Amino acid sequence: MPRPPRISRPAVLDEALRTLDEEGIEALSMRRLAQRLGVTSPSLYKYVRDREGVFEAVVDAIVQEINEGWSPTGSWRAELDGMARRYFRTFRRHPHAVPLVMHRPTRNQRSLDSFDTVLNVLTAAGWPVRNAARAVLLTESYALGATLTAVSPGVPLTSEDLASRPTLAAALIGEHSTFRLTEEDFEHGLKLVLDGIARELAPERSPLEH
Amino acid sequence: MPRPPRISRPAVLDEALRTLDEEGIEALSMRRLAQRLGVTSPSLYKYVRDREGVFEAVVDAIVQEINEGWSPTGSWRAELDGMARRYFRTFRRHPHAVPLVMHRPTRNQRSLDSFDTVLNVLTAAGWPVRNAARAVLLTESYALGATLTAVSPGVPLTSEDLASRPTLAAALIGEHSTFRLTEEDFEHGLKLVLDGIARELAPERSPLEH
């Protein structure tokens, strides 16, 4: 007498992302995940290959969220700017996903599509393809690093920590008590990087654009 | 009849870093580490608090290696440039340490010292302390992100992957088959970031420097 399945692959993966967000990567175990779904751990293997398969699927969901609602505009600067902001926004929402993506980097089928799309915008705007690739990789590097520096749980600095480091202490006056990138820092850095890319990697602009 | 100890804290931590480099973070378990030291796992607890304590010590060793042989020069540009290059070089040597440092960031006593030192060089050169802090954080962000993008084990791209992404394929002509930052890209990006910092964050230079 066949009964309807109690769980499904989407249900498993949704719960996996929720578990990651709520309890962190340590809690994202097969047994804990099964428990949250009201089932025993072996039954998960009907829907995912193994624990690594769960991780891959979660990374894929993150990449999907990064690209959510995005459609290319045709302007190289808007494209790179948007890419960096989407990275930052998404990892702010899922800070526990940062270490996950780090040694299982965002290089899956879905992310290849988005790279191709961005590269397309740049080459269509007249960029040599090598320059376009470098611009994308530089922007991604900055976005990832800034996200990391902003999101990672910095150790709070005690007053003893600061007592022997006067310049560091001065830098933190009126700031949060951890030495950490803010959203304003991120914005400023992004402008700085894109200005640099415009200067060093963009093709010569036509007179009309001046 | 007291015998000499078979192991020591330095021996444990050395072996921990070696294990990380050779077998990856998964293999850095208390039991495996003990086995490599020719001892059983409970005896490790005489030398480290717990597994997290091992991780902290390894991160500290990495931070130490980042700063190895460094003495400040007095030039802000040399300082930031050197900092970024040391990050890059060190994580190239210890790629498995990347995810470790990522959610247990390089923010310990030793790293606070180096931040204070770099900030000192900048403020001594006349930088407002807020500008100095932002410059350091931006350089760190870029260095971390670039290191990550260069070091992370990118999935090799099959010819089918490339068939439907023509621009991505073109970007990889004559390159390695993964979409990944090279050392040349890193150098170029670093120049670009430091030029931006010079333009946007450095104090007005005195006429003599022109």
Place this chain on the structure above:
DNA sequence: ACCTGAACACCGTTCAAGT
């Protein structure tokens, strides 16, 4: 077809016991 219980080989950590 889907789920469970039992089993196996792991893991971190504690603690009493050995020398």
Place this chain on the structure above:
DNA sequence: ACCTGAACACCGTTCAAGT
């Protein structure tokens, strides 16, 4: 003082068994 064996509560994964 230092190390071990046994134990406990976990973990991923397989497989035969239940419905």
